[in-house]
Amino acid sequence: MTTATFAPEHDHQQCVSKALGTAEHLCLLRGVQLTPIRHQVLELIWSSHKAVKAYDLLDLIKPLQQAAKPATIYRALDFLIEQGLIHRVESLNAFVGCRCSDQQHEQLLLICSQCQEVEERSAADVMKTLAQEAEQAGFVIHSKAVEIHGVCGKCASKVQS
Amino acid sequence: MTTATFAPEHDHQQCVSKALGTAEHLCLLRGVQLTPIRHQVLELIWSSHKAVKAYDLLDLIKPLQQAAKPATIYRALDFLIEQGLIHRVESLNAFVGCRCSDQQHEQLLLICSQCQEVEERSAADVMKTLAQEAEQAGFVIHSKAVEIHGVCGKCASKVQS
């Protein structure tokens, strides 16, 4: 059902099941509930590597949860963000699955304006430089949003052909 | 009228006039029009170092431009962003004056959750590391949003006292 969009050869179903498996595992470990609604929202977000809008999720989940309202979605999103299972893409008002929810969480988002896909990179060196810069300013960091817009490698090579 | 908010000792009126002066100069140079509405919006944004919301600007400009509507504001904001005179703070849906509109434009925003002020830093090394990271991924950068949330030096030292 879910189609591969991240790379021609990539088995997206595997991405999804890995992400859901990790999520289930982490929630169990942490003693928090990955309820059916939350699970469905997470699965819908993972249906591609594109960032998904809250109201699109609402439309998508309606067949499964007929009572779904904006609050239904936003509550699930809040939970998933809190648990580090998804990221909010600030510059798009949209949400994307986190590929490293089980690891240290300093990511940078590469957002392709052609294919809409979002690639997450941990970029330890970027984060270190950022931390230094903040420290110089006497600034105590709580959270970071590093979002880069442009054209991804795949799309760039397509354009050239 | 405009009150100093950026630092106890800082003369904010000077900030404002410098920013407006630079803006007028740049627009003249570029042959674009800093119309009264655009000028007023820019001045209102510069009334503090906090990020300002579009609808707050609308309320603020109503006494000056009674016909002002959302479109009035958003058009002015689009222009000011295009000219690099202000930044959009993606993670706040708000806007802040740019302190280096006449220079190379790769900035990082430090957003204080206590005093709401936004400090802009050019952070050449951060941007360079970011560029390297993107290049590794074969990604062609169009624009960047680097927004750091936390507590600024001033507020941090206040909390300690």
Next chain:
DNA sequence: TTGAGTGTGTTATATTGTAACAGTCACAGA
């Protein structure tokens, strides 16, 4: 058995942003 915590349902509304078309004005070229 009751009360606290957690999750969801439901209604209403707040906030943020855009589309589309009309009117005005200045200025260049016929």
Next chain:
DNA sequence: TCTGTGACTGTTACAATATAACACACTCAA
């Protein structure tokens, strides 16, 4: 002098994004 074109603004309507507030259900422990 006309006239048409481009840039800016006025105006109406609406789309898209997000939250508040209160009610209900269920679980689990005291």
